[in-house]
Amino acid sequence: MNRRNVMAGMGAALLALGAGVWRFGMKHYPDTPYDDLLDQVQDREAAATLGETTRETAPGLAARLRAAKPLAVQAAADAGAGRTVEISGWVVPKSVADYAALARLNRPL
């Protein structure tokens, strides 16, 4: 196994970890004013890691997301319609990036 395979293996293990959290129960996070939105994000740490700093404030971003469809519906619709953005090269549905930004803004210190 070369270095690259080892790293690929590590990536897969990390994925399994994230997915395991999703499968076997929700993690508990400190309360935020945006839990109605962030509860749609099963792994807030992953989302916060993905989330980029945004000019929008948390209340502004939250207001926009509350006015839109739930994440599960919106993410699929964004992908279908080509509403994607790039985060460090990762092409993701716009709504995924928005929720990730909200998670980042509310990351426990």
Add this chain to the structure above:
Amino acid sequence: MTAFLDARSVPNATILTPDLAIVGGGPAGISLALALADSGLSILLLESGGTSFDPKTQALYAGEETGVRYVPLDAGRLRYLGGATNHWGGWSRPLDAIDFETRKGVPYTGWPVALSDLEPYFPRAQELIEGGSWAYAKGAQGAPLPLAPGGVSTTWFQFSKTKDSPLPTHFGDRYAAALKAAPKITPMMQANVTAIRLSKDGKRVERLEVATLSGNSFMVKPRFVVLAAGAVEIARLMLASNDVMKAGVGNGNDMVGRFFADHPIPRDVATMVVFDGKLDPIYTNATPQPGNPDLIMRAALSPDAGFMRAQGVAGSLTTVENGAPLDTLGTAAVVATAQALGVDASRAKAWSLGCGMEMTPDPERRLTLSDARDALGMPRLKLHMTISDDDFAHFRLTLAELGRQLLAAKTGMIRLSYDSRAQWLAAMDWGNHHMGTTRMSADPKSGVVDANSMVHGIGNLFVAGSSVFTTYGSSNPTLNLVALTLKLGDHLKKVTA
């Protein structure tokens, strides 16, 4: 059986008078000679090298490179019988219909022939390259990567594989016996054509000058000449033969050597994640087809003609390469996205993507003569290499579209590796697919050869090989150049009758 002649044993000042002289014994020259074997024409096949590698002969290929870093001119080709097929990869795919079109907003596009003009010649070309039965359109058995409707779809490579060997067909070894067996073909080794001499009016080739590294020289006065010495050397020979036409043979419009092209092959252009980790191995390996071991196929991803027209992007063939690492951010991106889409990513796997890209035609990407001379006294070449930012940007659009289609199908997602010119250039390899230096055009002002591969204005001089490609597509060139050469063979049968 005619044995191979050795030019070193031809006495000085000899004048040979075949009907047809073919300059160069690579896949173009060999395919043409075999295609005309029964035409009644006496054919002299002049090959610079012998039947194996010789460093002194190879050194005749050395030159200079400026501009974007490129493969040294003596490294990306081989100067002996079989030419560059002595080290080719055997990847094969026909050009697409759109490759021949005049594309809106893309200057210098549009061939004077269409894909349909080449189609009758593909079956024989496919036999010559030993690419297996024609399955490019039908594709291989296997599970295609599920993609939502959009601009990118799965397409197919086939691979040359020579009889009783895992290697791709080395034209010299493979067809040596057939060349020897053809009574009207005289293959001559160690014969370097050093000049094309025209009649005073510049309308016909009168003779070729031939020299050997052992010091003798002689002349060939054929009725017809086909230059098949590869896209770099053909331009050199034409530019260096500048006694009657001062800018070089066929270069009245300053077109010879311009529009040089290759396929850029940047490494690790993207990371593709498949959420369920399932990807048919046909995407990652050249795979012999069940029950048909001579048919070897591999899947790739390419932009459709509609997407290319709408977005103004060039062709590309994206391949899935090795398993790829995911860093913390990548893992987070996959977890967050898969969860939002309601997909289980617990078995997700990631691969790096590679590609072959089409370049935009550029007259400034060109070969000119340098002041240096080779051991035979011929001027060496200087290549000025360019690649435009648009080429990278266009290919990036295609990758982003692939990413969108993966997301929309809930199949997976993509990370684009590069967004600056410096990053693209640092990752750059090249296909060694030399093309475009004697491009085909209806109008002599915008090219070097006409639709029949005749050098504009010189009635008995023709060119075979990918130097005649007007644009380049993203397909590997050899199958296509052999098909074009066979078309030229049919034309020569008519004009020499």
